[in-house]
Amino acid sequence: MSSLTDLLFIFRFVPCFILIYYMVPAAMRMWVLFFGSFIFYTLGEPKWCLVLLGATVINYLIAAKTSLGDKKFLALAVLLDAGLLMLFKMLGLFISMDYLPIGISFYVFKMISYQADLYTGKLKERLDFKTTASYFYFFPQILQGPIMRAGDMYSSAILIDKDISSRKERVGIYLSNIEDGLKYFIAGMSMKILIADHLAILWRDLNTIGYESISVPLSWIGAFSYSLDLYFDFWGYSLMAAGLGVALGFPFIKNFDHPYAAKGVRDFYRRWHMSLGTWFRDYIYIPLGGSRKGDIRSIFNLFVVWLVTGIWHGVTPNFIIWGMLLFVIILSEKYIISLSDKLFNVVSRLNVFILIPVSWVIFAISDMDRLKVYMTRLFPFFGNSAYVNSSDYIKYLGLYWPYLLPGLVLLIPCVFDFCEKKRKHPLSIVVLFALFWLCIFSIANTAGNPLMYLRF
Structure with missing residues (x-):
């Protein structure tokens, strides 16, 4: 267990x-x-x-x-x-x-x-x-x-x-805590089981096929699907954990704040795994001096934070590259792109929707030779034999659109915010009840997919 x-x-x-x-x-x-x-x-x-x-x-x-x-x-x-x-x-x-x-x-x-x-x-x-x-x-x-x-x-x-002096009041509060907590738990479990676990199969399929045998469109679908897989696996778990905390009388801990609606990579990581980001800020970045000692020291402190972040995830080269790539992107946003508001508004969004998925590919593939092959699929002008299996993406879009589409819809902040606001509505309870048993059916009939951050 x-x-x-x-x-x-x-x-x-x-x-x-x-x-x-x-x-x-x-x-x-x-x-x-x-x-x-x-x-x-x-x-x-x-x-x-x-x-x-x-x-x-x-x-x-x-x-x-x-x-x-x-x-x-x-x-x-x-x-x-x-x-x-x-x-x-x-x-x-x-x-x-x-x-x-x-x-x-x-x-x-x-x-x-x-x-x-x-x-x-x-x-x-x-x-x-x-x-x-x-x-x-x-x-x-x-x-x-x-x-x-x-x-x-x-x-x-x-x-x-x-x-509280009244036993009836106490029981009412306990039941309210449990009810509210279970709603968050079921919402998170649905993201994990019904979206993330199915998208994980697509990523495993690409590993089985071999990166050298997939087309450029399928490589990008793979990058986006892995990004959604990681997001809903981790966000789903965070909601489940927060829901259990609420059921026990603790305050709700918000760990994700619509990161794919962020304006730039720096903003993305303020919204992604927020409790970890604030931990690095409070116990590494600020003790090192934060941004109080000038730009050079601030850049050094950011370098240390992202180096430690990469090493924390793993000491294989891909994690170090991942951390350093994010460090460079954040520096470019802070000191170069931000000089023009119009340029920043365009490039920062592209960074979130293009470079973040690319960075997750680096995060996912520890073998450097295989990582190089995948990169030549994403960016074929750096490699050879780009036009292999040119229609394979049609097959996989046909198989996985029922999981990609809900994932993309839930990236829209107002959609999840609306669902959260209406969580006490009777129809929401019916939907959550159905989602719960759908998740149970899925768990009972599959081997399950371990939580992706289980051994970090």
Whole structure:
């Protein structure tokens, strides 16, 4: 049970957990959350559960010193946490991906931000052990984020009972939380199962055919479909995780804000995986000086952020190239294209719809020889034999348009915003009910597609 789309998770773990969670006294809920999250992670990754538990205990103990402003212990915590992440990254790269625990990056990022917030005073005091452990292990977020801040955990509505005297009022709020959370969960699951998983098949088909045997139009369809696959896989998971958080009384965490409606690549990454972007901003870019020390230093700081971003995703050359490409595009937007408003309005949009899909191809293909072949398909004037299987794209458009079309429609901000606004309408409930069982049918009759960021 290492996925939010696992049938055991949906029909056994979630109902049992929510029932127990709301039955116990409010003061006990953090313990329930910790033990439930620990069980969830252990069932999915039993061989590494004690490593994460040990890291939790060590960070809790070190936090006693960082909360007093001891810089040496902050450095020690960051060194240990970052070292743990790099150790597993190296083991995954050079030995086997089985040595890379699921969700390890998001777990480590939470630990580092916790220590940093204690040191800087953003978090006023060290959390008790049950709250610290619940924050690190929080099961909706441990696999792929979003990266909640410790202050949000501490100040959430988890202890709402103390302000409510009537049992009837409490039950009404619990049921409202669960209903609202399930709506987000189903919407996210539908994106993941009904759109992303089917588009993933198209990308696998292109890998099976061989990049040297696909036409230029099909290569671009592949690039766009992979972009949509990644987007709806990750956005879908984020909605599922946020929905579970809402069901448990936590505030909704918005992790995506219509990135394909962005004006430029810089704006795109302000809207894409927002909790990760703000983490890099708050704990790397700003501590390095941000943009406060002039353009040269700002460029260097951006370089470090995008280099670390590339390495975080993987240490194979394609990830470094991916990070550096985005760094160069963002610099060109900030210092060159922005000199003309008219030029920026045109080029920035092209960057989002052309260069972002190209960058995802670089992100997806780790073999440099195969990546080179794919690039000659996207840009045939750099390669040879461009006119192979010139009508293959017609076949694949015919097969995959039922998944490409809804994906493209949901890129339009007003469409999703309208659906969210009308989520309490009776017709919306009927639609969500139908989508839920359609997803269950799809899960039960396929092997499923693992979450794409599961082992980052």
